[in-house]
Amino acid sequence: MMFLVPTPVPQSDVEPAGTSSTALAAAFLLAYEGATRSAYGRDIRAWLTWCDSHDVDPLAAQRAHIDAYARTLAEVDGRSPATVGRHLSALAGFYKYAVGEDVIGVVRLAGTYD
Numbered sequence: 779m780m781f782l783v784p785t786p787v788p789q790s791d792v793e794p795a796g797t798s799s800t801a802l803a804a805a806f807l808l809a810y811e812g813a814t815r816s817a818y819g820r821d822i823r824a825w826l827t828w829c830d831s832h833d834v835d836p837l838a839a840q841r842a843h844i845d846a847y848a849r850t851l852a853e854v855d856g857r858s859p860a861t862v863g864r865h866l867s868a869l870a871g872f873y874k875y876a877v878g879e880d881v882i883g884v885v886r887l888a889g890t891y892d
Contacts, residue, residue, distance in 0.1 A: 798881075799826060799836040806875040821868035837882055844869060 803822045807815050825847060829836045834843050844866070851857040851865055876882045 799829075802837075802876055802879070802881055803872060805879070806872050809875075817864065818868040818871070821865045822872055824865065825869055825872075837876065 803819075803826070806822070807819055810818055826836055828834075828847050828850065829839060829843070832843070832846075848862055848866060851862045852859070857865075873882070877884055
């Protein structure tokens with residue numbers, strides 16, 4: 779008989795600890811393993827750190843915040859377009875997971891998504 783036991787998520791992958799966004803990140807990362815989990819963990823940790831330094835609640839962030847973050851990665855940090863894309867992909871997955879878990883909602887403006 780075989781038992782499946784999830785691999786623990788290293789705490790360093792989801793710092794800073796103690797926030798609801800951190801707990802959500804830890805749950806999101808359970809779907810991944812190895813290098814992908816590590817990379818996505820670093821990407822989410824970098825986002826949470828950016829949010830903290832800009833006084834933004836990650837679970838209330840708006841598109842303008844993510845756009846500003848992407849510009850910071852590209853123009854201030856000098857990250858390549860591929861690296862910026864990977865960061866944004868990790869965040870897209872994180873927020874899709876948050877919507878799926880009913881942690882955040884999706885706001886649809888009338889006539890915007892016809």
